[in-house]
Amino acid sequence: MRFKYYAPTTLEEISKLKEEGGLLFAGGTDVFVKMKAEVLNPEVLIDTKKIETPGVKCTENELEIFMNTTYTDVIKNDCAKKFEPLVKILLEVGSPQIRNRGTPVGNVGNASPAGDFLLATHLLDGTVVLAPSMREVKVEELVSGPGKLNMGKGEFIYSVKLKKLEGYKTFYEKVGRRNALVISIASIAAAVKLNGEIIEDVKIAYGSLGPTIVRFKDLEEEMKGKKLTEDLIEEFSLKYQARINPITDVRASAEYRKKLAKNLLVKAFISSMQKF
Numbered sequence: 623m624r625f626k627y628y629a630p631t632t633l634e635e636i637s638k639l640k641e642e643g644g645l646l647f648a649g650g651t652d653v654f655v656k657m658k659a660e661v662l663n664p665e666v667l668i669d670t671k672k673i674e675t676p677g678v679k680c681t682e683n684e685l686e687i688f689m690n691t692t693y694t695d696v697i698k699n700d701c702a703k704k705f706e707p708l709v710k711i712l713l714e715v716g717s718p719q720i721r722n723r724g725t726p727v728g729n730v731g732n733a734s735p736a737g738d739f740l741l742a743t744h745l746l747d748g749t750v751v752l753a754p755s756m757r758e759v760k761v762e763e764l765v766s767g768p769g770k771l772n773m774g775k776g777e778f779i780y781s782v783k784l785k786k787l788e789g790y791k792t793f794y795e796k797v798g799r800r801n802a803l804v805i806s807i808a809s810i811a812a813a814v815k816l817n818g819e820i821i822e823d824v825k826i827a828y829g830s831l832g833p834t835i836v837r838f839k840d841l842e843e844e845m846k847g848k849k850l851t852e853d854l855i856e857e858f859s860l861k862y863q864a865r866i867n868p869i870t871d872v873r874a875s876a877e878y879r880k881k882l883a884k885n886l887l888v889k890a891f892i893s894s895m896q897k898f
């Protein structure tokens with residue numbers, strides 16, 4: 623395999639090379655696997671790691687993760703730990719080696735429905751800053767399907783911003799075929815805010831159950847103001863099961879995935895009923 627390798631030092635150079643058809647990589651944990659499997663055969667590879675960024679910027683309410691920042695950089699950041707359930711999710715990505723090399727921005731760039739960080743962005747109201755213009759777009763508008771990013775040919779992700787969930791109980795679970803290095807069959811990230819027994823707010827995002835991360839905001843709205851009871855959990859977990867439309871692949875059947883969608887939601891709600 624022959625390709626040209628560039629390691630630009632400015633955002634403008636990256637943009638120009640990308641516009642001409644070059645493929646970006648940061649950690650390369652997706653790109654090189656796909657190149658080895660001959661799924662990708664780029665003529666030009668653009669290594670972004672010469673771009674210096676602040677790494678992680680964290681304030682009371684907002685966490686910004688820049689390009690080239692690894693999972694380990696984020697996991698080690700004390701302020702990022704307050705953006706639950708982010709660090710819990712990141713600790714489930716790959717292995718220590720993958721977390722030392724792979725980047726959250728690359729996870730959004732890969733746009734896989736099984737992407738664990740991508741799942742977190744849907745729960746934490748994620749937006750991306752696109753270089754070189756620095757325009758801001760919601761992640762759910764950027765990613766529209768497997769590997770599909772709605773952005774210009776010369777655009778790329780400079781950073782991802784996440785909002786903190788205040789007063790929520792959060793839940794995350796990933797189901798796979800083994801315990802380590804799991805690509806999920808299904809995953810859920812959920813956040814429930816209760817006022818006594820009343821659901822004040824709820825957010826539920828699923829991974830690996832559709833062409834991208836799945837969230838049904840109309841069902842979330844329907845639950846608001848209702849009492850969190852076993853009957854309500856049963857009613858809505860069945861509604862989610864009916865609405866989810868996953869595929870059958872080598873990892874699991876569609877039917878099994880639909881059952882998982884229901885059971886994971888029940889677990890998320892039961893965990894939210896437990897006291898802080």
Ligand SMILES: Cc1cc2nc3c(=O)[nH]c(=O)nc-3n(C[C@H](O)[C@H](O)[C@H](O)COP(=O)(O)OP(=O)(O)OC[C@H]3O[C@@H](n4cnc5c(N)ncnc54)[C@H](O)[C@@H]3O)c2cc1C
Nearest residue numbers: 647648649650651652653716724725728729731737738779
């Ligand atoms: C053994 C193994 C286990 C894994 N386990 C998991 C797991 O548990 N969960 C999980 O979610 N993923 C997993 N992955 C996938 C991968 O590690 C992650 O998706 C990681 O976040 C990719 O980051 P990266 O920097 O290595 O991306 P790269 O491979 O460098 O790039 C990935 C994609 O993003 C694009 N890209 C890179 N930078 C940018 C940018 N700045 N703007 C726009 N697009 C960009 C690239 O062109 C490419 O399409 C695993 C991979 C391996 C090999």
